[in-house]
Amino acid sequence: MGECASHTAQIIDRDGAAVAGTDVLVSVEWSRVLDDLSEARAVIAPDADCCAALARVRTWRHKLAIFRGTAPVWEGPITSVEWTVDGAEISAVDVLGWLDRRTPHQDQEFIDHELTEVAAWLVDDAFEPDDPGHTTTIVATSGIRGRRSYQADVGQTGDHLRDLAATGIDFTALGSRILILPEDHSARLASLSDADFADELVVVEDGLALATRWVVHGKDGVKGVAGGAHPYYGLIERVVEETSILDDASAEAAARSRLAASSPAPVFLDSQEAVLSPDAGLDVTVLVPGWCVDVTTTQTCRTISQALKIATVKVKEDGDAETISLQLTPAGVSG
Template identity: 50%
Template structure:
């Protein structure tokens, strides 16, 4: 049975062509996370031994990748973005492959008319990596189920920003290793179950009133002049309006769909369950590599005044291991953040 909190990590530093630059034989600290609709990060603190020091001296940002394994299973991979050498240790910071999208722009002009958002997202990613590909893959778990029209101009805007705007209009993405997963916001496939027994230190349940918007207004490109809206006065919460311009939108129907997608996730005060300050019990029957943002956990808790029995979407995962040496494994902690979609709160 797989459990949380009992894993041991190893790390490798690879060249862009996949060749091993250095192995972290003495990994004293490691931390990695996964996030929904964003770029995850990892940190490895290495104590050089033998000829490892010389090899680690050649590690550089963007030239190399940090690859992490948990109990021999591949769990995290991404380009090195910072290296710090100090007496007796080397600290490696890295981000997942989507960090490249923040340094890329569209390389050709492209227009889409009434197509599923997953198709647009895949094109944005593939186009961003086309001139220089560090080895990405795109896997469509499911269509967004939301169609729209978008227009992109070569050299205008960062590809990562364009993808984030699509994520706000009805599609989710997450990164595992070198693969960008695209999935609908309605994806709620469970990968495990947690109860109060699995959270011995308790958990925190909160609602976020600042996230409430009952009416969205979305304006398209300046040239199109289109505006779409959805929602209005809520009988419980009153009127909370928000305007945003999405310059890649080219027609009214797409602006309306974008407004509807935003209202679906903000029309009621969302409830979050956060274990970021609480470690999941090492005895919890959770397969850590399967904790992927965009999937879900079945949560049952009566430890707070806000009782919860619900399938909730994973929005973040954080795994750390500290205190290990050549002969003694470190102590691992696994933390997860889940949230109820606004449409499910009622």
């Protein structure tokens, strides 16, 4: 990471005009999350001029934009403002937060359709009547085709997108961009070892996530099955219902995707808060959920050397200290 860069932030109107700066930024934290929305928070101790501007801040009308040095790293609509005698605390969600406040705007049925394209339709349909500013990028196709059906004004678009992510795709927000990619995306960003982490690492084998046979039930009797008795583990079965799946082929693809993520038993770093060392050679601005890092650790009895997918990036700066932590999962597992 090298020398820590200081954060700055701006509050921007939906028409693009600057509402207020945050010259006295007491603390800031932001994150990037796979298959869900992320959050950010900024605590500001304003001078008199800035205080007047902060009084005009309104939720959902305005967005919080965060910069690390000169690089933009996060933005999204403001969802809460707390004014105190010392200043203001601003909370926001990324652009995906809009999808939890939008619903499909037309009836749509997809037959034998690439799932990443279905996901892109959900996003673009959600923003079509009123777009606060977004782009949708399909990083790569999933190779999974299926049948899906959506009805106007039924369900929140964010929930539909999360359901789709359980069947073979991933998504994440990067600024105003929504990235859609296959669940088995394996592009590497960096290689990490024990020295790149600030604390001792813990290696975990998650037996509760192990399954050797998956059954996925769709709508109206649709069913897909993958796996069976394993020569080493024996038979461990899981059943799940995905009512958005409308045909057997899609259910089978969903079952295969779940099987790939759960057999053999996932081994990963216990990394809810795996803090990076200040000397780790990583550019924080390019750490994007859905991409992989190669991790080698030899300090525990169970050594690992494997590709791990970035599930969450969290950055906090308070005073002069910056903390960067990663949640890493086995490649092919989204959470």
